Amino acid sequence: MDKNELRKVIQKRKKNLSKEERIASSMEVFKALEASPIFQNATHLLCYWSLFDELDTHYFVNKYCKNKSIYLPRVVGDEVEIVPYCGEASMEKGAFGIMEPNGSAISNYNEIDLVIVPGVAFTTDGYRMGRGGGYYDRLLPLLANATKVGVAYKCQMLNQVPIEPHDVKMDQVFWG
Numbered sequence: 220m221d222k223n224e225l226r227k228v229i230q231k232r233k234k235n236l237s238k239e240e241r242i243a244s245s246m247e248v249f250k251a252l253e254a255s256p257i258f259q260n261a262t263h264l265l266c267y268w269s270l271f272d273e274l275d276t277h278y279f280v281n282k283y284c285k286n287k288s289i290y291l292p293r294v295v296g297d298e299v300e301i302v303p304y305c306g307e308a309s310m311e312k313g314a315f316g317i318m319e320p321n322g323s324a325i326s327n328y329n330e331i332d333l334v335i336v337p338g339v340a341f342t343t344d345g346y347r348m349g350r351g352g353g354y355y356d357r358l359l360p361l362l363a364n365a366t367k368v369g370v371a372y373k374c375q376m377l378n379q380v381p382i383e384p385h386d387v388k389m390d391q392v393f394w395g
């Protein structure tokens with residue numbers, strides 16, 4: 220199957236999840252992440268602000284934005300900027316209907332020590348397929364000091380995803 224066919228398969232699987240299952244999975248995934256040294260040692264985290272069909276990050280982001288520096292992506296053309304998250308009051312709707320922080324973007328990408336990456340599908344050994352914009356494929360190589368963690372629903376885990384040379388492998392994937 221090519222990437223677009225696989226994206227449709229996963230989209231269908233995610234549609235079948237109930238609200239309760241989505242909440243339970245998100246809690247399970249972030250509980251495991253919170254317990255890991257990767258998270259405990261991290262101080263500057265790039266997360267994502269989840270869309271309705273993605274593993275929910277809103278609770279996690281709000282829980283930790285006071286104790287750690289949390290950043291979110293902001294789409295500008297073909298690139299994403301990294302912008303500090305300062306609460307839901309300073310979020311605005313951006314490209315693809317995603318809520319994004321409205322402050323100034325950071326320029327020192329080296330301080331990001333953990334990046335939590337959304338994806339359409341992952342393999343257990345860290346290969347990832349995204350929504351197809353190539354945004355994270357271009358961003359991740361710039362984050363020289365970041366551990367890359369994928370998060371997903373169980374139904375997004377596949378034995379194999381189509382791999383292209385530009386695809387960046389995750390260091391670990393948490394799913395539930």
Ligand SMILES: Nc1nc2c(c(=O)[nH]1)N(C=O)[C@@H](CNc1ccc(C(=O)N[C@@H](CCC(=O)O)C(=O)O)cc1)CN2
Pocket residue numbers: 267268269270273292293294299315317337338349350351352353354355
């Ligand atoms: N929550 C979240 N934020 C993110 C991403 C993401 O995957 N999730 N991105 C990760 O790159 C970047 C934005 N890229 C995105 C690319 C496509 C779509 C999207 O909804 N695409 C539609 C199809 C659109 C079309 O084909 O015209 C879809 O997947 O249904 C969303 C975000 C940065 N921010």
Ligand SMILES: Nc1ncnc2c1ncn2[C@@H]1O[C@H](COP(=O)(O)OP(=O)(O)OP(=O)(O)O)[C@@H](O)[C@H]1O
Pocket residue numbers: 222338347348349350351352353354355356357383385386
């Ligand atoms: N490092 C890169 N430099 C330039 N173009 C790239 C790079 N990585 C990916 N692209 C381009 O972006 C497009 C989408 O790539 P791909 O389907 O792998 O995205 P994805 O990993 O699913 O998306 P995303 O990373 O946004 O979640 C492709 O046309 C690809 O050629």
